[in-house]
Amino acid sequence: MTKLIVATSNPGKLREMQAYLSESEWELSLKPAELDVDETEDTFIGNACLKAAEVAIALNCWAIADDSGLQVDALNGAPGIFSARYASSDKERIDRILHELSDFPDSSQRQAQFVCAVAVARPDGSIAARAEGICRGEILTAPRGTDGFGYDPIFYIPTERLTFAEMSKEAKRSISHRGKAFATISAQLAAIKQ
Numbered sequence: 001m002t003k004l005i006v007a008t009s010n011p012g013k014l015r016e017m018q019a020y021l022s023e024s025e026w027e028l029s030l031k032p033a034e035l036d037v038d039e040t041e042d043t044f045i046g047n048a049c050l051k052a053a054e055v056a057i058a059l060n061c062w063a064i065a066d067d068s069g070l071q072v073d074a075l076n077g078a079p080g081i082f083s084a085r086y087a088s089s090d091k092e093r094i095d096r097i098l099h100e101l102s103d104f105p106d107s108s109q110r111q112a113q114f115v116c117a118v119a120v121a122r123p124d125g126s127i128a129a130r131a132e133g134i135c136r137g138e139i140l141t142a143p144r145g146t147d148g149f150g151y152d153p154i155f156y157i158p159t160e161r162l163t164f165a166e167m168s169k170e171a172k173r174s175i176s177h178r179g180k181a182f183a184t185i186s187a188q189l190a191a192i193k194q
């Protein structure tokens with residue numbers, strides 16, 4: 001089995017990435033905490049490729065990275081690629097979104113989507129695979145649920161009548177941005193000759 005470095009410092013993302021890659025024929029290993037990559041690109045996929053490539057080169061190993069975030073229609077797509085940098089804790093990030101949407105009480109005005117871009121880099125930093133997944137939903141007026149991470153308690157899926165933070169791991173996987181992106185990348189990873 002070839003080693004594949006999971007290039008994230010976000011514990012919530014890490015749990016999902018490991019679960020979604022658990023049946024792959026790759027030996028997963030976590031990137032060292034001190035190896036951090038600045039996200040200087042202006043797209044999710046650009047930042048996913050950058051993180052995977054820089055970690056791969058630094059460790060001379062295959063690496064996989066995820067760049068993701070929330071895009072709120074009424075905020076012209078914000079926070080988008082700045083989702084992690086929108087405030088300094090998950091609670092403050094949620095409070096900021098709720099405050100910015102306070103003039104938009106109707107669910108029709110609170111439409112949003114999560115985006116996940118994922119990239120796999122070879123040890124020389126070249127990109128071997130990439131994929132993207134999108135999940136549409138609505139931003140609630142107050143958080144609901146305790147599972148998941150990040151913006152999950154305010155991201156509501158009307159067809160399920162649940163937020164991501166109220167869903168089982170399996171339900172989130174089957175409809176989420178990351179579940180979709182990893183379904184595609186897993187097939188690509190399986191096709192790579194190790």
Ligand code: ITT
Binds near residue numbers: 010013069149176
């Ligand atoms: P790494 O770059 O180290 O992977 P990060 O947290 O900086 O970690 P991103 O730059 O991709 O990751 O930022 C993603 C932001 O969007 C971050 O605030 C997450 O909490 C949030 N996010 C991404 N996917 C999410 C999900 O499935 N549920 C809730 N929030 C999510």
